[in-house]
Amino acid sequence: MTIPPGASADGAAIDVLHARLASEWLANGARRAAFERAVAPLRAAAWPAWLAEARAHATAGAPAIAAMLLGEAAMRWPSSIELRLAWSQSLQRAQRIDEALAVLRDVLRTHPHHEPATLALAYQLRQCGRIEAACDLVSALWERQGCGVEATLKAATFFDECRRPRRTIVVCERALAAGSADPRIHAALGDAATTLGVFAEARMHLRAALDAGIALEDWSGLLLRLATTQRYDDPQHPDVVRFRHAWSDAVCAPPVRIGAGFALAKACLDVGQIAEAVAVLRQAHAMQRGLQAWDPVAADAFVAAQIAAPLPPRPEPVPAAADFVPVFVVGLPRTGTSLVEERLSRHPQVRGRGELDWLPFLAHELSARRRSGDPEALRQAAATYLAHLRQDDAPARWYIDKNPHNFRHLGLIAALFPDARVIHCVRDRRDTAVSIWTQYFAHPDAGYAGDLRDIAAVGRGHDRLMRHWRESLDLPILEIAYERLVEDPDATLGTVAAFLGLPEHAVRADADVPETAIGTASAWQARQPVHRGSVGRWRQFEPFLPELATLFVEPDDR
Secondary structure, three states: OOOOOOOOOOHHHHHHHHHHHHHHHHOOHHHHHHHHHHHHHHOOOOHHHHHHHHHHHHHOOOHHHHHHHHHHHHHHOOOOHHHHHHHHHHHHHOOOHHHHHHHHHHHHHHOOOOHHHHHHHHHHHHHOOOHHHHHHHHHHHHHHHOOOHHHHHHHHHHHHHOOOHHHHHHHHHHHHHOOOOOHHHHHHHHHHHHHHOOHHHHHHHHHHHHHOOOOOOOOOOHHHHHHOOOOOOOOOOHHHHHHHHHHHOOOOOHHHHHHHHHHHHHHHHHOOOHHHHHHHHHHHHHHHHHHOOOOHHHHHHHHHHHHHOOOOOOOOOOHHHHHOEEEEEEEOOOOOHHHHHHHHOOOOOEEEOOOOOHHHHHHHHHHHOOOOOOHHHHHHHHHHHHHHHHOOOOOOOEEEEOOHHHHHHHHHHHHHOOOOEEEEEEOOHHHHHHHHHOOOOOOHHHHHHHOHHHHHHHHHHHHHHHHHHHHHOOOOEEEEEHHHHHHOHHHHHHHHHHHHOOOOOOOOOOOOOOOOOOOOOOOOHHHOOOOOOOOOOHHHHOOOOOHHHHHOOOHHHO
């Protein structure tokens, strides 16, 4: 018996579940022998010993044995919630997701307000792509706990990780209305409002957090977030004075100074003070490299390995993939990927998912476990990815993952999703380099962003890899030039819509904008009217960044 997602398991169902799993797992002779060896010394032991033994097996890479031990212990000590929580976790690690959820629901059937069980269920639902259901659980828990600061911050953090900023705004606004003056509530609300493009509200709350003396050591990106909510026209604006003060404060922790430096540089660029911006950025990048190293040799080796590796086999298609199309918007960062996604997401049958980390994670897991050529492992990877792409909100036909670095994994994409579409964004390499170098990237994948030599090397690797994919993959790839997109957005978007097979609808640059979350550095730019102001921008930096003339040569000029 498999307990379906959403079912309310009762105690009898859990007994049946345990019996079925025990029968199924113990049918394997080697696993039965391992279980008997593990359980023999525990016969007369108390439940903590069972829990410790199960955890040892889980740590040793045997989650199925751990789950069997904990299932047996849970039947012996049915009143122990801790055992059932551990059993659910081990079932989840053994890829028995429905059963893991059923165990947690059974705990909540008898203890409906149990916070650890509620959160465990929420996290497991999130892990299998059921984001709305997970957020509903956390919202209900927060409602029961009231509008306290810590409960609100926990809920806001969960919603942020789920990319549900509207929910963060709801709980934070209610906490403030209930009388909270905690600056962290203002900071969380301001961050969520920025992601949604509600910039006036974002500025109000971010400044409130700063004025209330929030600990910047814990919110080191707050100054930079404030800087991204508007374009400055006055070098003496109070925000800019604040940025400059934090940047010049040698006592500040390095992450705080780095954030302040990027905020100050952004404001300087707004008012045309390019020389000062470049000087500040050189120092900020040097500090950032001290915290986040980049290995160019490893990056080159990855590209070479991708080109040399045999293409993964195509597994049996995942049934759920038949009624929707995965769309991957790839390229170097700052080449228009956010702009393309934001404009396409205005179509009612398109759902933008932002920059998902699941494909790189699955590629790493398949490689680490040496299962990149295993059809069953690939089928499981496809199902996992599609669950996180599709999620459990209103369904659509086209789903966009705009993680630009997915260009590294097009071979895996072609194997998992032969019906996928790839939009490859390109841009003048010198403009791309300047735009990358002037932005702050926290993710290790963009650890090259602080050094123009590394940016150039990554660009060359990108070009090699894309040539390889085009020559070796039977995968539809449409190349879109940033310059063409801003020169004639309607025609360019029409080309993209035709490539995807989108039915006629307003995907024009002036179409109505739905509420979408953009959590990247493009939160401001992607929402502005399309314009040519960034085309040829590198020439403004050439006097201050002489490396541009020597490191970057456009492919057509080689």
